[in-house]
Amino acid sequence: MACLGLSWELGAASGYAAVMRQIVLAAMRQGHRCVAIVRDLHASAPLLADLPALTVVQAPVATASRIPPVRVQTSYATLLHNRGFADPQSLVARLQAWRALFQAFGIERLLARHSPTAVLAARTAGIPVLHYGTGFSIPPARTPWPAFRPDIAEDDPRLAANEQRVLATTNAALHQLGAPALPAMAELFAPLPTALLTYPELDPYPRREPLRRLGLPLTSYGTPPRWPASPRRPRLFASLPVNDGTRGWLDILARLPVCALLRFSGPAVSTGPLPPSLAVADGPVDFAQAIADCDAVIGYGSHNLVCEALLAGKPMALIAQNPDHLMTGERLRALGAGIVLPERPAADSADRLLALLESSGHADAARAFAARHADAAPRAGIATTLLDLALAAGRA
Template identity: 30%
Template sequence: MARYAFIWELGGAYGHLGRMIPVARELQQRGHEVVFIIRELVEAERLLGPHGFKWYQAPLWIGRVLHLPDPLSLAELLMGFGFLDPPALLSICRAWRNLLAALAVDALLFDCSPTAVVASRGLGLPSLNLANGFQVPPTARPLPPLRWWQKAPPARLLDSEQQIVHVTNQVLYELGAPPIENVLQILSGGDDVFATLPELDHYPQRAGGDFVGPIYALGRGEAVHWPAKGALKVFAYLKPDYGGLDALLTVLSQLDASVLVHIPGVSKRTIEKFGSDQLQISRQPLDIEQVRQSCDVAVLHAGLSTVAAMLLAGKPVLLFPQQLEQTMFARSVETLGVGVSIAEAAAQFPRLVKRALADASLAEKARQFADKYRGYDQQHAIRAVADRCEALLGKA
């Protein structure tokens, strides 16, 4: 049997581990071993420990790059993570190689791990890229711009890509590995499998793609107990560092609704300030299956996994994106008519939230989306990715 390394380098929240853990458990049941090399260790004990997985800290860029403009493309996004500094990037790549050698793995599964992809180049380890869509754009030169509302001069985009390729090839030369030809070879370490649905793709212009469907199982969270007060059941999953948190909680507390809110690591002050007989706040994740079957609407930051889980249950969403990836994804959701994206403008929250909740078309479109995918079974998606992982062994 084989030993796989499941690797997650960039991005936050539960989504990355949420995609990888079900696939790892499937491989484990088939007799393989899976080790995790991950960005954030805070939740590892709770999420990985119960399944007997071993985990290691991913070698990460922790420096700061000053005076960079807002990134217009994924190439420019990489500039903030060491891809402008050949010596530093080389050091991190050597750390990756040392770790992979020490673990003696047979194959790799990447989830948003560009430096690990570069480091593994030339090692002869077969790999698969499990993507949510954002980190692997459609093939184009230059790559598609991320900020569709902003002018993106093609000359700037091409120049940025050339810089990234030049720095990466300097590092690959030192590692004795074959050079790359384009930025996509950094973003994707092998065949791409998209754990999403075509309608939810971050890039509406993508043609084709291996879409297996969303994978959002995290195991069971806490049992769901809705506050008794309130006609509408509203579930919210929010982040404690969200700039509009207090303003949004104020709006939710004023609704004629039974509100359950999950905020990981939320302060005691916030719980005491906003908790009531119609709004309850939990630091611990709630059982996502119970939540999506019993809620009427979900208030989220536009993380793909939770949004997909809600839509597949026919529940509309109100989205409050925190960063660029979520903003792109929220646009796709809004285009479907199953949700509303609300920018961080706290003064507008009461009006926008109440207007969205009163829009019956959102719930109707969400039910139509769920009907279209009524036969979707994420266990099939999990098995399909595990099959692809096993197929890698024949490529070694």
Template identity: 30%
Template sequence: MARVLMAWELGANLGHLTRLRPVATALQRRGHTLSFALRDVMGSRAVLPPGLGRVFQAPLAIHTTPTPAWTMADVLVACGHGHAAGLAGLAAAWQSLIEVSGCEVLIADHAPTALLAARVMGVPAVHIGHGFSVPPRLSPLPVFRDWAPPPAHHAADVDAQVLSCVNTVLRDAGAAPLDRLCDLFYPERTLLCTWPELDHYGGLGRSAADYVGPDGEYAPGAEPDWPGGNGPHVLAYLRRSHPGHVEVLRALADCRLPTLCYLPGEGAEPVSAPTLRYSRQPIDFRRALPRCSLLVCHAGQATVAQALRLGIPVLMLPEHAEQHLIARQVERSGAGVNAALQAPPVAYASLIEIMVRADGSHAKAARAVAKRHSAFDPAALTARIVEAAESVLT
């Protein structure tokens, strides 16, 4: 059996790790030895079961200046790929992790420097991720932040800058250079874990065969404890960091819809109402979602996908560009509303009353998405990723 290193380098929150978890569990069952290199080693303790494998802190660039990101090349600059000398140091740290772990195959989720280090060392890799972290195989890498277009020639210029740095690291190590920067994201096997309705790039440069479906296996959670009340039920997954979370909760209370809200973090309950109940623990979606007529969330892919699989529309409050792009795609499908595109002040109560209607356009569109993907099986996706990892072993 093989030694597998699972890497997560970039991206906020724990969505990337929840995608890796079922794959790791399946690999361990098949006798493989696992190690993890993770961006958030503290948060990982709430996601990974004990005994799954050794956990290392992922090497991260710490001396970078935040700049606007229009393309994935900009994201790479922000994580240390803008200067060859700095990138060489970062890649060397990843190489050390690969060596210490005894890695025979790398599984990377939003871990571009890990993919580079694997190329340097000749270690086969499987790249998995949603539409943002697996950009289209186009040169230059396309603009995703199209609501604020970049300066002329920016996409080509930053693409060339990062490609030069990456190829310097590869050549200095005696490895073959890349023809195009997008090739970094396409090692021995790459699986685009999303649907067209959730693709950050809106299908640009993709074919229907590229989509293998989103991570959507249900995670363990607390028993849903619904409040009393009549009418459609609403499940809300909100963060205190979003400036609109109190407005949304107030609107839900005003609508008098039975609402169960997961609101992590310290602090008092921001809105009190007989029809509103809070949970400090993640909720068991498998039990909670079937009773819902609406999901309110920040547009994380797994959360949205689980709702759409059941034909439940989604009101989305994105917190950053990745979530905004998913929310925009879902809104284009008709199955949800991106609150970030609503004129302020957002009329949340009116939106909610419209969206919970079973005969409304949002519910109909969500059911259409569910029908298009009725054959999708998250467990089969996990098995496909495991097969990909085992297929690249020599």
């Protein structure tokens, strides 16, 4: 039996740990030992703490850098620049920390999600890697990596220049460790066995290379939804970000003729008095069941939430906070299955939400997506497929 490492280095939200949980359960059934190396111990605890055979430790993550961040991210290269790939000494320290964890726990194979430093460390240590995740965290194998934004052309010189800076940092760190240089940043991920947890319509990048797309594993967890008693109103499931725009979204939902169940992604929120048409979920709520019960979804741009909504045939209003949210939002809009809203409510946000609920076009497009994927392989088996791919990588 093998000792498997599961890494989560970048990104937020509990969806990372939810997928990890399913993989760990599949691995435990086969007798493997697992170590989860996670970015956020607090967010992971509700999903991983009850697995007695699992060791959970903090991932080595980049902290404040002495090098100023890129203010407007243009590609995955600028994301890496802002997440610890701008300073060779910082990168070396984290690579050494990852390798120390691998050695301390005897990790033989790594299942890496949104974990560029962990992937690089594993490769320098000779540990086989399965690279998996949504489309955003697995950019196409080309140089330079494609832009995050549609208004940036493929030949925009900023893309190549940004990537060259990150490549120089990466190779300087590899040189200090006595490891071979990368000829291009695309080589960080390109040689690895890879699995995309998304659907062709939601992949943010145009791809030329064939990749294995598995779809979204079963990730929903929590208590059954408890809806407000407003039977004649449309039901809206709202998974809202916690920031200075939260109060504005609550005010809009209170004015709309809806029955809304609210779930907050982040620290506890003091909502104050709410009208009877709104209810706040006390703790994690079963997303899949809540979405099955509702007429539409509004939420921050979590890829998992978007997939759950569309697989249930429900239209969605996506609140975009980050580049990956904006890219997912573009795909949602192109499908005609939803709308994209700003992080903080705009003057027309209430009218646009009402139009989403009243229009049949968005709902028809969402149901069409669900119908296209109705015959896909069972989602309950995706975690086992990921495990099998990781074990096969170790035997290659």
